[in-house]
Amino acid sequence: MKIKLWILICAFLFSCSSEKEWTFSEKIELPEDVRPLGLTLKGDQFWISDPDNNRILQINNHGQVLDSLTNLNRPMHIASNGEIVYIPNFTSDTIATFENEELRSIQIGDSLDAPASIAMLDKTMAIADFYNHRVLLIEDDKIIKIGSEGRTDGLLYYPTDVALTKDRVVVADAYNNRVQVFDRNGQFIKVIGWQENIKVATGVEVYEKEIFVTDFYGNRVLTYNFEGVLLDTFTNHFNKPTDVLIFNEEMYVANYGENTVTIFSK
Template structure:
Protein backbone atom coordinates (compact mmCIF):
# COMPACT_ATOMS: atom_id res chain seq x y z
CA UNK A 1 0.00 0.00 0.00
CA UNK A 2 2.75 2.43 0.93
CA UNK A 3 4.40 1.81 -2.44
CA UNK A 4 1.14 2.68 -4.22
CA UNK A 5 0.87 5.93 -2.26
CA UNK A 6 4.50 6.74 -3.00
CA UNK A 7 3.94 6.11 -6.74
CA UNK A 8 0.88 8.38 -6.80
CA UNK A 9 2.71 11.13 -4.91
CA UNK A 10 5.69 10.92 -7.26
CA UNK A 11 3.43 11.04 -10.33
CA UNK A 12 1.57 14.08 -9.01
CA UNK A 13 4.86 15.81 -8.28
CA UNK A 14 6.10 15.17 -11.81
CA UNK A 15 2.91 16.58 -13.32
CA UNK A 16 3.04 19.63 -11.06
CA UNK A 17 6.66 20.29 -12.13
CA UNK A 18 5.92 20.04 -15.85
CA UNK A 19 6.54 23.35 -17.56
CA UNK A 20 3.45 25.03 -18.94
CA UNK A 21 3.34 25.35 -22.73
CA UNK A 22 4.54 28.61 -24.20
CA UNK A 23 3.23 30.66 -27.11
CA UNK A 24 3.39 34.17 -28.51
CA UNK A 25 0.96 36.33 -26.54
CA UNK A 26 -0.08 39.92 -27.08
CA UNK A 27 1.47 42.32 -24.58
CA UNK A 28 0.76 45.81 -25.93
CA UNK A 29 -0.38 47.89 -28.87
CA UNK A 30 1.57 50.91 -30.13
CA UNK A 31 -0.54 53.34 -32.17
CA UNK A 32 1.46 55.01 -34.96
CA UNK A 33 -1.02 57.72 -35.85
CA UNK A 34 -0.78 59.01 -39.40
CA UNK A 35 1.45 56.11 -40.51
CA UNK A 36 0.32 53.18 -42.66
CA UNK A 37 3.21 50.79 -42.04
CA UNK A 38 4.39 48.45 -44.78
CA UNK A 39 7.94 47.52 -43.73
CA UNK A 40 9.72 47.49 -40.39
CA UNK A 41 13.39 47.60 -39.39
CA UNK A 42 15.40 48.29 -36.24
CA UNK A 43 18.57 50.24 -35.61
CA UNK A 44 20.31 51.03 -32.29
CA UNK A 45 18.37 54.30 -32.12
CA UNK A 46 14.88 52.93 -32.67
CA UNK A 47 12.23 51.29 -34.84
CA UNK A 48 11.79 52.41 -38.45
CA UNK A 49 8.62 52.02 -40.51
CA UNK A 50 8.12 52.52 -44.22
CA UNK A 51 4.99 54.60 -44.77
CA UNK A 52 4.39 54.01 -48.46
CA UNK A 53 1.07 55.86 -48.55
CA UNK A 54 2.88 59.02 -47.45
CA UNK A 55 6.14 58.38 -49.34
CA UNK A 56 8.38 58.37 -46.30
CA UNK A 57 10.23 56.23 -43.79
CA UNK A 58 9.90 57.23 -40.13
CA UNK A 59 11.62 56.45 -36.86
CA UNK A 60 9.28 56.18 -33.89
CA UNK A 61 9.74 56.19 -30.14
CA UNK A 62 8.37 53.54 -27.77
CA UNK A 63 5.00 55.31 -27.73
CA UNK A 64 4.65 55.47 -31.51
CA UNK A 65 5.54 59.15 -31.88
CA UNK A 66 7.49 60.05 -35.03
CA UNK A 67 10.96 61.27 -34.06
CA UNK A 68 12.60 61.36 -37.49
CA UNK A 69 11.37 61.21 -41.08
CA UNK A 70 13.03 60.45 -44.41
CA UNK A 71 10.76 62.22 -46.87
CA UNK A 72 10.25 62.65 -50.64
CA UNK A 73 10.46 58.92 -51.35
CA UNK A 74 8.42 57.01 -53.93
CA UNK A 75 6.42 54.23 -52.32
CA UNK A 76 9.01 52.71 -49.94
CA UNK A 77 8.34 49.05 -49.18
CA UNK A 78 10.06 46.36 -47.07
CA UNK A 79 13.10 48.12 -45.62
CA UNK A 80 16.07 46.60 -43.83
CA UNK A 81 18.77 47.77 -41.46
CA UNK A 82 22.45 47.03 -40.90
CA UNK A 83 23.86 48.91 -37.95
CA UNK A 84 22.61 52.48 -38.29
CA UNK A 85 22.07 52.21 -42.03
CA UNK A 86 18.61 51.83 -43.56
CA UNK A 87 18.14 50.32 -47.03
CA UNK A 88 14.99 51.57 -48.74
CA UNK A 89 13.51 49.89 -51.84
CA UNK A 90 11.25 52.30 -53.72
CA UNK A 91 8.47 50.51 -55.52
CA UNK A 92 7.47 53.63 -57.42
CA UNK A 93 10.74 54.66 -59.11
CA UNK A 94 12.78 51.40 -59.07
CA UNK A 95 15.56 52.97 -57.00
CA UNK A 96 17.07 51.62 -53.77
CA UNK A 97 18.51 54.13 -51.32
CA UNK A 98 21.02 53.62 -48.52
CA UNK A 99 20.44 56.13 -45.72
CA UNK A 100 22.69 56.68 -42.73
CA UNK A 101 22.74 59.72 -40.45
CA UNK A 102 21.19 61.98 -43.11
CA UNK A 103 23.62 60.84 -45.80
CA UNK A 104 21.79 59.27 -48.74
CA UNK A 105 23.36 57.12 -51.45
CA UNK A 106 21.70 55.39 -54.36
CA UNK A 107 22.56 51.69 -54.53
CA UNK A 108 24.41 50.97 -57.77
CA UNK A 109 22.92 47.98 -59.58
CA UNK A 110 23.75 47.38 -63.24
CA UNK A 111 20.58 45.35 -63.76
CA UNK A 112 17.18 47.06 -64.15
CA UNK A 113 14.70 46.70 -61.32
CA UNK A 114 10.94 46.80 -61.75
CA UNK A 115 9.23 47.78 -58.50
CA UNK A 116 11.66 46.50 -55.84
CA UNK A 117 9.47 45.45 -52.92
CA UNK A 118 11.93 44.13 -50.34
CA UNK A 119 15.59 44.15 -49.44
CA UNK A 120 17.89 42.54 -46.90
CA UNK A 121 21.44 43.71 -46.26
CA UNK A 122 23.88 42.15 -43.81
CA UNK A 123 27.56 42.98 -44.00
CA UNK A 124 28.49 42.82 -47.68
CA UNK A 125 25.55 40.59 -48.62
CA UNK A 126 22.41 41.93 -50.26
CA UNK A 127 19.20 40.32 -51.54
CA UNK A 128 16.42 42.17 -53.36
CA UNK A 129 12.85 41.07 -54.10
CA UNK A 130 12.22 42.41 -57.62
CA UNK A 131 8.41 42.42 -57.67
CA UNK A 132 7.33 42.73 -61.31
CA UNK A 133 10.36 40.85 -62.64
CA UNK A 134 9.37 37.91 -60.42
CA UNK A 135 12.93 37.24 -59.32
CA UNK A 136 15.51 37.69 -56.57
CA UNK A 137 18.82 39.48 -57.01
CA UNK A 138 21.64 38.42 -54.68
CA UNK A 139 25.20 39.58 -54.15
CA UNK A 140 27.73 38.41 -51.62
CA UNK A 141 29.93 41.50 -52.10
CA UNK A 142 27.65 44.21 -53.62
CA UNK A 143 29.73 43.97 -56.80
CA UNK A 144 28.71 40.81 -58.64
CA UNK A 145 25.05 39.82 -58.71
CA UNK A 146 23.12 36.69 -59.55
CA UNK A 147 19.46 36.59 -60.55
CA UNK A 148 17.10 33.68 -60.02
CA UNK A 149 13.40 33.04 -60.49
CA UNK A 150 10.73 33.71 -63.10
CA UNK A 151 6.96 34.11 -63.14
CA UNK A 152 5.19 30.87 -62.39
CA UNK A 153 3.85 28.52 -59.76
CA UNK A 154 6.41 25.71 -59.87
CA UNK A 155 9.10 25.28 -57.23
CA UNK A 156 11.64 28.06 -57.71
CA UNK A 157 9.17 30.29 -59.58
CA UNK A 158 7.61 33.45 -58.14
CA UNK A 159 4.36 35.33 -58.42
CA UNK A 160 5.24 38.79 -57.12
CA UNK A 161 7.82 38.32 -54.34
CA UNK A 162 7.53 41.03 -51.70
CA UNK A 163 10.08 40.32 -48.97
CA UNK A 164 13.41 38.56 -48.58
CA UNK A 165 15.87 37.66 -45.82
CA UNK A 166 19.41 36.30 -45.81
CA UNK A 167 20.51 33.84 -43.14
CA UNK A 168 23.81 32.02 -42.72
CA UNK A 169 23.23 29.41 -45.42
CA UNK A 170 20.02 30.45 -47.16
CA UNK A 171 17.87 33.08 -48.84
CA UNK A 172 14.23 33.15 -47.71
CA UNK A 173 11.56 34.70 -49.94
CA UNK A 174 7.97 35.79 -49.29
CA UNK A 175 6.42 34.56 -52.55
CA UNK A 176 3.40 36.69 -51.83
CA UNK A 177 0.80 35.75 -54.41
CA UNK A 178 1.82 32.13 -54.65
CA UNK A 179 0.86 32.22 -50.97
CA UNK A 180 4.03 30.57 -49.71
CA UNK A 181 7.61 31.05 -48.55
CA UNK A 182 10.47 29.60 -50.58
CA UNK A 183 14.02 28.88 -49.45
CA UNK A 184 17.12 28.87 -51.67
CA UNK A 185 20.83 28.37 -51.24
CA UNK A 186 23.16 31.24 -52.01
CA UNK A 187 23.65 30.08 -55.57
CA UNK A 188 19.92 30.48 -56.17
CA UNK A 189 19.11 26.78 -56.08
CA UNK A 190 15.67 25.87 -54.74
CA UNK A 191 15.75 24.12 -51.34
CA UNK A 192 12.20 23.93 -49.98
CA UNK A 193 8.78 25.53 -49.82
CA UNK A 194 6.85 26.39 -46.63
CA UNK A 195 3.22 27.22 -45.96
CA UNK A 196 1.40 25.73 -48.95
CA UNK A 197 -0.93 23.73 -46.68
CA UNK A 198 -2.05 26.75 -44.69
CA UNK A 199 -4.14 28.42 -47.42
CA UNK A 200 -2.44 31.78 -47.02
CA UNK A 201 -3.73 34.73 -49.00
CA UNK A 202 -0.83 37.12 -49.73
CA UNK A 203 2.27 36.12 -47.75
CA UNK A 204 3.64 39.66 -47.65
CA UNK A 205 6.32 39.79 -44.94
CA UNK A 206 8.75 37.38 -43.29
CA UNK A 207 11.22 37.28 -40.44
CA UNK A 208 13.54 34.35 -39.80
CA UNK A 209 14.96 33.81 -36.32
CA UNK A 210 17.46 31.14 -35.29
CA UNK A 211 14.67 28.59 -34.83
CA UNK A 212 11.49 29.94 -36.44
CA UNK A 213 9.95 31.52 -39.52
CA UNK A 214 7.32 34.23 -39.01
CA UNK A 215 4.98 35.08 -41.92
CA UNK A 216 2.32 37.78 -42.30
CA UNK A 217 -0.79 36.37 -44.00
CA UNK A 218 -2.16 39.72 -45.15
CA UNK A 219 -5.68 38.98 -46.41
CA UNK A 220 -6.39 36.39 -43.71
CA UNK A 221 -5.49 38.80 -40.89
CA UNK A 222 -3.03 36.50 -39.16
CA UNK A 223 0.61 35.67 -38.51
CA UNK A 224 1.86 32.12 -38.94
CA UNK A 225 4.86 30.75 -37.04
CA UNK A 226 6.74 27.75 -38.48
CA UNK A 227 9.89 25.92 -37.58
CA UNK A 228 12.62 25.94 -40.22
CA UNK A 229 11.37 22.68 -41.71
CA UNK A 230 7.90 24.12 -42.29
CA UNK A 231 5.94 22.64 -39.39
CA UNK A 232 3.29 25.06 -38.17
CA UNK A 233 3.89 26.05 -34.54
CA UNK A 234 1.33 28.77 -33.96
CA UNK A 235 -1.34 30.87 -35.64
CA UNK A 236 -1.67 34.39 -34.23
CA UNK A 237 -4.94 36.21 -34.98
CA UNK A 238 -5.41 38.38 -31.89
CA UNK A 239 -4.81 42.07 -32.67
CA UNK A 240 -3.85 41.32 -36.28
CA UNK A 241 -5.47 43.37 -39.08
CA UNK A 242 -3.88 43.41 -42.55
CA UNK A 243 -0.35 42.67 -41.29
CA UNK A 244 2.44 43.62 -43.67
CA UNK A 245 5.73 42.92 -41.89
CA UNK A 246 7.23 41.83 -38.58
CA UNK A 247 10.49 41.65 -36.67
CA UNK A 248 11.98 40.28 -33.44
CA UNK A 249 13.57 42.90 -31.18
CA UNK A 250 14.95 41.89 -27.78
CA UNK A 251 12.95 38.64 -27.92
CA UNK A 252 9.69 40.50 -28.57
CA UNK A 253 7.72 40.10 -31.79
CA UNK A 254 6.57 43.37 -33.41
CA UNK A 255 3.85 43.09 -36.06
CA UNK A 256 2.99 46.02 -38.34
CA UNK A 257 -0.75 46.40 -38.97
CA UNK A 258 -1.37 48.34 -42.16
CA UNK A 259 -5.13 48.63 -41.65
CA UNK A 260 -5.09 50.00 -38.10
CA UNK A 261 -1.82 52.01 -38.10
CA UNK A 262 -0.48 49.94 -35.23
CA UNK A 263 2.46 47.94 -34.04
CA UNK A 264 1.36 45.02 -31.92
CA UNK A 265 3.90 43.49 -29.58
CA UNK A 266 3.91 39.81 -28.59
CA UNK A 267 5.97 38.04 -25.95
CA UNK A 268 6.92 34.37 -25.59
CA UNK A 269 5.01 33.33 -22.47
CA UNK A 270 3.30 30.43 -20.77
CA UNK A 271 -0.44 30.07 -20.38
CA UNK A 272 -2.13 30.67 -23.74
CA UNK A 273 -3.59 27.72 -25.62
CA UNK A 274 -2.09 26.98 -29.02
CA UNK A 275 -3.93 25.93 -32.13
CA UNK A 276 -4.54 22.21 -32.64
CA UNK A 277 -2.06 21.79 -35.47
CA UNK A 278 0.71 23.27 -33.34
CA UNK A 279 -0.23 21.56 -30.07
CA UNK A 280 2.36 18.84 -30.36
CA UNK A 281 5.04 21.52 -30.73
CA UNK A 282 3.92 23.69 -27.81
CA UNK A 283 7.26 23.45 -26.03
CA UNK A 284 9.29 24.39 -29.14
CA UNK A 285 11.72 27.23 -28.56
CA UNK A 286 11.10 30.48 -30.42
Protein backbone atom coordinates (compact mmCIF):
# COMPACT_ATOMS: atom_id res chain seq x y z
CA MET A 1 0.00 0.00 0.00
CA LYS A 2 2.84 2.37 0.90
CA ILE A 3 4.55 1.62 -2.44
CA LYS A 4 1.39 2.43 -4.41
CA LEU A 5 0.93 5.66 -2.46
CA TRP A 6 4.53 6.67 -3.16
CA ILE A 7 4.08 5.99 -6.87
CA LEU A 8 0.98 8.19 -6.95
CA ILE A 9 2.77 11.00 -5.11
CA CYS A 10 5.73 10.85 -7.52
CA ALA A 11 3.44 10.89 -10.54
CA PHE A 12 1.58 13.92 -9.17
CA LEU A 13 4.78 15.83 -8.45
CA PHE A 14 6.16 15.07 -11.90
CA SER A 15 2.99 16.23 -13.63
CA CYS A 16 3.01 19.50 -11.67
CA SER A 17 6.67 20.25 -12.36
CA SER A 18 6.72 19.38 -16.06
CA GLU A 19 6.44 22.20 -18.57
CA LYS A 20 3.33 22.47 -20.70
CA GLU A 21 4.13 22.19 -24.40
CA TRP A 22 2.77 24.28 -27.24
CA THR A 23 0.62 22.29 -29.68
CA PHE A 24 -1.06 23.36 -32.90
CA SER A 25 -4.71 24.27 -32.36
CA GLU A 26 -6.17 25.84 -35.50
CA LYS A 27 -5.89 28.47 -38.20
CA ILE A 28 -8.28 31.42 -38.12
CA GLU A 29 -9.28 32.42 -41.64
CA LEU A 30 -9.67 36.15 -42.23
CA PRO A 31 -11.47 37.85 -45.13
CA GLU A 32 -9.80 36.87 -48.39
CA ASP A 33 -8.15 40.23 -49.14
CA VAL A 34 -6.53 40.63 -45.70
CA ARG A 35 -2.76 40.22 -45.36
CA PRO A 36 -2.09 40.33 -41.60
CA LEU A 37 1.25 41.66 -40.41
CA GLY A 38 1.05 42.94 -36.81
CA LEU A 39 -0.99 41.78 -33.81
CA THR A 40 -1.94 43.51 -30.58
CA LEU A 41 -4.55 43.55 -27.83
CA LYS A 42 -6.58 46.63 -26.92
CA GLY A 43 -8.03 45.54 -23.62
CA ASP A 44 -9.39 42.11 -24.58
CA GLN A 45 -9.91 43.05 -28.24
CA PHE A 46 -7.68 41.58 -30.97
CA TRP A 47 -6.42 44.04 -33.57
CA ILE A 48 -4.34 43.24 -36.64
CA SER A 49 -2.58 45.47 -39.12
CA ASP A 50 -3.33 44.98 -42.81
CA PRO A 51 -0.67 47.11 -44.50
CA ASP A 52 -1.53 46.10 -48.06
CA ASN A 53 -4.97 47.64 -47.54
CA ASN A 54 -3.80 50.57 -45.36
CA ARG A 55 -5.94 49.65 -42.36
CA ILE A 56 -6.09 47.95 -38.99
CA LEU A 57 -8.89 45.54 -38.11
CA GLN A 58 -10.53 44.34 -34.93
CA ILE A 59 -11.32 40.63 -35.20
CA ASN A 60 -12.93 37.97 -33.03
CA ASN A 61 -11.72 34.41 -32.39
CA HIS A 62 -13.36 33.24 -35.61
CA GLY A 63 -11.61 35.79 -37.82
CA GLN A 64 -14.69 37.95 -38.32
CA VAL A 65 -14.05 41.68 -38.64
CA LEU A 66 -15.79 43.65 -35.89
CA ASP A 67 -14.33 47.09 -36.54
CA SER A 68 -11.77 48.77 -38.78
CA LEU A 69 -9.69 51.91 -39.08
CA THR A 70 -8.90 52.83 -42.67
CA ASN A 71 -6.97 55.46 -44.66
CA LEU A 72 -3.71 54.69 -42.89
CA ASN A 73 -0.29 54.59 -44.55
CA ARG A 74 0.89 50.99 -44.53
CA PRO A 75 0.55 50.27 -40.79
CA MET A 76 3.09 47.69 -39.64
CA HIS A 77 3.75 46.20 -36.17
CA ILE A 78 1.13 47.87 -34.01
CA ALA A 79 1.11 48.01 -30.20
CA SER A 80 -1.22 48.91 -27.38
CA ASN A 81 -1.03 50.33 -23.88
CA GLY A 82 -4.34 49.91 -22.14
CA GLU A 83 -7.04 51.34 -24.39
CA ILE A 84 -4.68 53.06 -26.83
CA VAL A 85 -3.47 51.48 -30.08
CA TYR A 86 -0.17 52.83 -31.41
CA ILE A 87 0.23 52.70 -35.18
CA PRO A 88 3.50 53.12 -37.15
CA ASN A 89 2.67 54.47 -40.61
CA PHE A 90 5.50 53.08 -42.73
CA THR A 91 5.04 55.15 -45.87
CA SER A 92 4.25 58.50 -44.24
CA ASP A 93 7.00 58.32 -41.57
CA THR A 94 4.49 59.07 -38.82
CA ILE A 95 3.15 57.59 -35.59
CA ALA A 96 -0.58 57.64 -34.80
CA THR A 97 -2.73 56.67 -31.83
CA PHE A 98 -6.25 55.31 -31.86
CA GLU A 99 -8.27 55.97 -28.70
CA ASN A 100 -11.97 56.52 -28.06
CA GLU A 101 -12.67 56.08 -31.78
CA GLU A 102 -10.33 59.00 -32.57
CA LEU A 103 -7.15 58.86 -34.65
CA ARG A 104 -4.37 61.30 -33.77
CA SER A 105 -0.82 61.91 -34.93
CA ILE A 106 1.85 62.23 -32.25
CA GLN A 107 5.23 63.95 -32.31
CA ILE A 108 8.28 62.09 -31.06
CA GLY A 109 11.05 64.67 -31.34
CA ASP A 110 13.06 63.00 -34.10
CA SER A 111 12.75 62.27 -37.81
CA LEU A 112 11.65 58.79 -38.83
CA ASP A 113 12.23 56.98 -42.10
CA ALA A 114 9.66 54.19 -42.41
CA PRO A 115 8.72 53.24 -38.83
CA ALA A 116 8.09 49.50 -38.86
CA SER A 117 7.17 48.73 -35.25
CA ILE A 118 6.18 50.22 -31.92
CA ALA A 119 6.51 48.62 -28.49
CA MET A 120 5.03 50.11 -25.32
CA LEU A 121 5.84 49.37 -21.68
CA ASP A 122 4.43 51.72 -19.06
CA LYS A 123 5.56 55.18 -20.21
CA THR A 124 8.34 53.95 -22.48
CA MET A 125 7.98 53.69 -26.27
CA ALA A 126 10.37 51.92 -28.63
CA ILE A 127 10.24 52.44 -32.41
CA ALA A 128 11.97 50.31 -35.04
CA ASP A 129 13.10 52.94 -37.56
CA PHE A 130 13.53 50.77 -40.66
CA TYR A 131 15.50 52.81 -43.21
CA ASN A 132 17.51 54.59 -40.51
CA HIS A 133 18.68 51.17 -39.26
CA ARG A 134 18.03 52.01 -35.63
CA VAL A 135 15.63 51.82 -32.70
CA LEU A 136 14.47 54.88 -30.81
CA LEU A 137 13.77 54.44 -27.10
CA ILE A 138 11.58 57.29 -25.86
CA GLU A 139 10.53 58.16 -22.32
CA ASP A 140 9.15 61.63 -21.58
CA ASP A 141 11.52 63.98 -23.44
CA LYS A 142 14.49 61.62 -23.39
CA ILE A 143 15.41 59.77 -26.61
CA ILE A 144 18.04 57.02 -26.73
CA LYS A 145 19.19 56.00 -30.21
CA ILE A 146 20.13 52.35 -30.54
CA GLY A 147 22.14 51.06 -33.48
CA SER A 148 23.15 52.26 -36.93
CA GLU A 149 23.59 50.56 -40.28
CA GLY A 150 25.89 47.56 -40.24
CA ARG A 151 26.40 43.84 -39.93
CA THR A 152 28.44 43.45 -36.75
CA ASP A 153 27.30 43.18 -33.14
CA GLY A 154 25.35 46.23 -31.99
CA LEU A 155 24.64 47.41 -35.54
CA LEU A 156 21.31 46.90 -37.32
CA TYR A 157 20.23 46.20 -40.87
CA TYR A 158 16.58 47.09 -41.49
CA PRO A 159 15.03 46.35 -38.07
CA THR A 160 11.37 45.39 -38.39
CA ASP A 161 10.16 44.78 -34.84
CA VAL A 162 11.02 45.57 -31.23
CA ALA A 163 9.91 44.35 -27.80
CA LEU A 164 10.50 45.79 -24.32
CA THR A 165 11.06 44.34 -20.87
CA LYS A 166 11.83 46.25 -17.69
CA ASP A 167 15.56 46.05 -18.44
CA ARG A 168 15.93 44.90 -22.06
CA VAL A 169 15.24 46.05 -25.63
CA VAL A 170 14.84 43.10 -27.99
CA VAL A 171 15.13 43.87 -31.72
CA ALA A 172 14.20 41.82 -34.79
CA ASP A 173 17.30 42.66 -36.84
CA ALA A 174 15.51 41.51 -39.98
CA TYR A 175 18.05 41.46 -42.78
CA ASN A 176 20.92 40.52 -40.52
CA ASN A 177 18.78 37.41 -39.98
CA ARG A 178 18.98 37.54 -36.19
CA VAL A 179 17.73 39.12 -32.98
CA GLN A 180 19.77 41.55 -30.90
CA VAL A 181 19.34 42.37 -27.23
CA PHE A 182 20.30 45.73 -25.70
CA ASP A 183 19.93 47.18 -22.22
CA ARG A 184 17.63 50.13 -21.56
CA ASN A 185 20.60 52.50 -22.00
CA GLY A 186 21.11 51.20 -25.53
CA GLN A 187 24.21 49.14 -24.77
CA PHE A 188 24.62 45.93 -26.76
CA ILE A 189 24.23 42.70 -24.78
CA LYS A 190 23.75 39.72 -27.06
CA VAL A 191 23.00 38.32 -30.52
CA ILE A 192 20.40 35.57 -30.72
CA GLY A 193 19.44 33.28 -33.58
CA TRP A 194 22.37 33.60 -35.98
CA GLN A 195 23.20 29.89 -35.72
CA GLU A 196 19.66 28.82 -36.70
CA ASN A 197 19.98 30.30 -40.22
CA ILE A 198 16.94 32.56 -39.88
CA LYS A 199 15.73 33.81 -43.25
CA VAL A 200 14.61 37.36 -42.32
CA ALA A 201 13.65 37.88 -38.67
CA THR A 202 10.44 39.87 -39.07
CA GLY A 203 8.77 39.68 -35.65
CA VAL A 204 9.78 39.38 -32.01
CA GLU A 205 7.75 38.89 -28.84
CA VAL A 206 8.85 38.51 -25.22
CA TYR A 207 6.67 36.39 -22.96
CA GLU A 208 7.76 35.56 -19.42
CA LYS A 209 11.29 34.18 -19.85
CA GLU A 210 11.13 33.42 -23.56
CA ILE A 211 11.81 35.30 -26.79
CA PHE A 212 9.63 34.34 -29.77
CA VAL A 213 10.98 35.05 -33.28
CA THR A 214 9.19 34.77 -36.62
CA ASP A 215 11.33 33.51 -39.50
CA PHE A 216 9.63 34.99 -42.58
CA TYR A 217 11.03 32.91 -45.43
CA GLY A 218 11.81 29.94 -43.17
CA ASN A 219 8.08 29.67 -42.37
CA ARG A 220 8.67 28.93 -38.71
CA VAL A 221 8.63 30.40 -35.22
CA LEU A 222 11.59 29.91 -32.89
CA THR A 223 11.74 30.39 -29.12
CA TYR A 224 14.84 31.21 -27.08
CA ASN A 225 15.68 31.95 -23.49
CA PHE A 226 17.47 35.18 -22.63
CA GLU A 227 20.83 33.43 -22.83
CA GLY A 228 20.14 32.80 -26.51
CA VAL A 229 19.60 29.05 -26.14
CA LEU A 230 17.08 27.65 -28.64
CA LEU A 231 14.14 26.13 -26.75
CA ASP A 232 11.74 25.13 -29.51
CA THR A 233 10.96 25.45 -33.20
CA PHE A 234 7.45 25.49 -34.66
CA THR A 235 6.89 24.64 -38.33
CA ASN A 236 4.32 23.33 -40.84
CA HIS A 237 1.52 25.78 -40.06
CA PHE A 238 2.86 29.11 -41.32
CA ASN A 239 3.01 31.16 -44.51
CA LYS A 240 5.48 34.04 -44.19
CA PRO A 241 4.89 34.64 -40.45
CA THR A 242 5.45 38.20 -39.29
CA ASP A 243 4.29 38.60 -35.69
CA VAL A 244 3.55 36.67 -32.48
CA LEU A 245 1.07 37.49 -29.71
CA ILE A 246 0.74 35.43 -26.51
CA PHE A 247 -2.56 35.63 -24.64
CA ASN A 248 -4.27 33.24 -22.21
CA GLU A 249 -1.77 30.46 -22.92
CA GLU A 250 -2.36 30.71 -26.64
CA MET A 251 0.17 31.78 -29.27
CA TYR A 252 -1.22 33.73 -32.22
CA VAL A 253 0.95 34.08 -35.34
CA ALA A 254 0.13 36.40 -38.25
CA ASN A 255 0.66 34.81 -41.68
CA TYR A 256 1.40 37.63 -44.10
CA GLY A 257 1.59 35.17 -46.99
CA GLU A 258 -2.12 34.38 -46.69
CA ASN A 259 -5.28 35.53 -44.92
CA THR A 260 -4.81 33.53 -41.72
CA VAL A 261 -3.68 33.63 -38.11
CA THR A 262 -2.18 30.40 -36.72
CA ILE A 263 -2.97 29.43 -33.10
CA PHE A 264 -0.92 27.19 -30.83
CA SER A 265 -2.19 26.32 -27.34
CA LYS A 266 -0.58 25.08 -24.12
